[in-house]
Amino acid sequence: MADDTELESFRRQWREEVSRRSRQQTKLQPQSQNQTVSSSERFPPTRHEASDRKEDELLEEDSRSQSYGEFVHKVEKLSLGRADEDGFQSLPQTEPSSALEHFEKAVEKEAEGSLGDSLNLYRKAYRLDSSVDKTYRKKHFAHVWKSTQSAASQAPVTIPGSSSVTRDDEKPLSTPELIASFANLKIPQAELLIENTPPPPCPISEVPSEVIVEILRHVALMDPALLPRLALVCKRFAYHVAHEQHIWKRLCQGPEFGFASMHYSFVCDVMGNPVHTLGTRYTPFPRDRPVEIPKPLSTWSQVFQTFPRIRFTGVYISTVNYTRPGAASAYSTVSWNTPIHIVTYYRYLRFYRDGTVISLLTTTEPVEVVPHISKENVKLARAAASAHQRHQRHVSDSGNTLSTDAATNPVPPTAMATLKYGLHGRWHLTSPTPTAAENTDNLEPSRSRPSAHSHKAGQNTGIGHDPRDLVIETEGVDPKYTYVMHMSLRSPTASRPAGPNQAPPNVSKNTKLIWRGFWSYNKLTDDWAEFGLRNDRAYVFRRVRGWGMDNK
Structure with a gap:
């Protein structure tokens, strides 16, 4: 009984200490009654080790994680039909029987x-056929070898001592000149369906430009x-x-898919409630x-x-793989047969135009959960x-539990069990220029001027004015925690500028998010904790059919 009294006394003193510190911080930052301290002023006190990773190392890691079979699969699937649509659909799976089918399934996995x-x-594939890799290469790469050999055989042979004169009209045109030459071309008619019959009508060929x-x-x-994709239809469409x-300028300035939907400061809280601002929201292309x-x-x-x-x-999906040793058998004295476990888990990020984001960490595969990731679900x-x-707390002795009716709930049980761990959050990009950042800060009454501590901490964390940087703030697994993710937009290619007229390295194609830092903030104790990102990999964008088409 005395122990319970001492424990309750300690808890009461701890609560009073936390309340006293909160009151002191409120006095140091006086604000009006209708204004609250924005969590955007909270910056981690230290720089994360992930921000020190060199881009060359990141590109090398991504190149090792890319499967050559995936590249072949994407090239073979290039078409005008469904080239850019999602692949997150559960198709009927057939069990492989031959060695080649096992090998192809392994490449897919x-x-x-x-x-x-x-x-x-x-x-299993190599047990059935020790040379299955050669069979796989003959099936998927034979046409590449044949085309290379035919191109080499058709190449002109240069005879030593012979003089050749190159005319000016045989010089290849540059890409802009080639596209400009398509301006006066007509839209071609459709090909004949049956020989010696009139071609099918093509009404669009008569439509004015x-x-x-x-x-x-x-x-x-x-x-x-x-x-x-329309540029692949004909040369006239390619020119237009x-x-x-x-048209591209309208896309850039519009809110549908352009930069009018980009946010350069937090416009809502973590749960998605909008934050009232003064003035006009900043956009780089008004x-x-x-x-x-x-x-x-x-x-x-x-x-x-x-x-x-x-x-x-x-x-945006991040696939993480790492190995860990398993437990050795209690009846075995040797260690060479100790199992090694390969652990795979996924991170998902779905962004919305209103400044909110859904973050999910799970072991569920993308095909089972991605189509159902939404704020509503x-x-x-x-x-x-x-x-x-x-219901479990008030369940009777009969053991009846709550069941979900599949007829009224279209979300599969596997996805429903996974989405309950989804975290609501908010996001914003770093302003392209320091001037823009200052103007944007003035729009929010709750963060008219960051404090000296937050400004210094922001410099320590590396959150500067790089327009590629992205800040994400989400809920924690417990209400007292808040997660802060510092990401940066990149392109998945390893191309580098070769001349002064080419784009600098900081220009991104926005299909990859690399880690710059990941922290947890305890709102009760005002403490920061750093998450290790040793095994985590960059996020890669995957298009999903129908998402973002409603402009919401």
């Missing part, structure tokens, strides 16, 4: 990041991914897609005044494709889990 399943399939351009503009506002830069293309970019199409921009038409899964817990 390796591309998905399931190294354990891939390793088992590779072993002004109407075609207007059609392209509407298509671009529906789905920007369709615009480059490349030449009509006002529509109410003249704007210039940032150097060294030269066209609006380059701005849309390379300027740092969050994508809302899909999900996370809320529904949490409500179902909470109702289930309340």
